[in-house]
Amino acid sequence: xxxxxxxxxxxxxxxxxxxxxxxxxxxxxxxxxxxxxxxxxxxxxxxxxxxxxxxxxxxxxxxxxxxxxxxxxxxxxxxxxxxxxxxxxxxxxxxxxxxxxxxxxxxxxxxxxxxxxxxxxxxxxxxxxxxxxxxxxxxxxxxxxxxxxxxxxxxxxxxxxxxxxxxxxxxxxxxxxxxxxxxxxxxxxxxxxxxxxxxxxxxxxxxx
Numbered sequence: 727x728x729x730x731x732x733x734x735x736x737x738x739x740x741x742x743x744x745x746x747x748x749x750x751x752x753x754x755x756x757x758x759x760x761x762x763x764x765x766x767x768x769x770x771x772x773x774x775x776x777x778x779x780x781x782x783x784x785x786x787x788x789x790x791x792x793x794x795x796x797x798x799x800x801x802x803x804x805x806x807x808x809x810x811x812x813x814x815x816x817x818x819x820x821x822x823x824x825x826x827x828x829x830x831x832x833x834x835x836x837x838x839x840x841x842x843x844x845x846x847x848x849x850x851x852x853x854x855x856x857x858x859x860x861x862x863x864x865x866x867x868x869x870x871x872x873x874x875x876x877x878x879x880x881x882x883x884x885x886x887x888x889x890x891x892x893x894x895x896x897x898x899x900x901x902x903x904x905x906x907x908x909x910x911x912x913x914x915x916x917x918x919x920x921x922x923x924x925x926x927x928x929x930x931x932x933x934x
Contacts, residue, residue, distance in 0.1 A: 750896030780929030788813030788833030809841030882913030
C-alpha cells in the first residue's frame with residue numbers, strides 16, 4: 727500500500743485552496759479522526775483525549791452519525807469539532823461530480839459543520855470548487871501527517887513512529903476511529919498523547 731506519511735510541498739501547492747496545516751505560532755497539534763463515529767472505538771478515543779484535556783476534530787461519515795447519534799452528540803458535548811466526511815465514504819476520483827456532491831449534501835443533513843475532508847483524500851478540483859460554493863459552503867481540510875493506522879501491513883509501533891517523527895507545531899494528524907485501524911490507532915494515540923504532552927504541546931480542534 728503506497729501513501730505519503732508526510733504531505734509534500736508540491737501536493738499542498740497543487741491543492742492550494744485546501745487547509746493542510748494550522749498556524750504554528752503556538753505549540754499545538756491538531757489530531758483528527760476519520761470514519762466514525764463508532765459505538766466502541768470513538769468512546770475510547772474520547773476517553774483518552776479527556777485524560778490530557780485534549781481537543782480534536784472528528785470527520786464523520788453521515789451513515790454512521792445516523793446510526794450512532796448519541797456518540798456524535800458526545801463528541802460535540804465534550805468540545806471537539808466535527809466535519810463532513812461524506813455520507814457513504816465515496817472516492818471523488820471514482821464518482822461523477824453530481825453523485826459525489828449529492829452524497830456530501832446528504833451527510834450535511836446529519837453533520838452540522840463547515841468542515842469537509844474527502845475520503846481517501848481523493849477529490850477533483852471541479853468537486854473542490856463546487857464544495858466551496860454557497861450551496862454547501864464547506865472548507866476542505868486535508869492533513870500534514872498520516873499515522874498510517876489504516877495500513878494492516880505496519881505495526882502499531884511503526885504507526886506511532888510515523889506520528890512522532892513527522893509532527894510539529896501546527897500539524898494536522900490523521901487517525902481513524904474505525905475497526906480496520908483500531909489496534910494501531912489505540913497504541914499510536916496513547917503514545918502520541920503521552921509523548922507530545924511531555925514536550926509541552928497542547929492538542930486543539932480545527933476551526934474555520
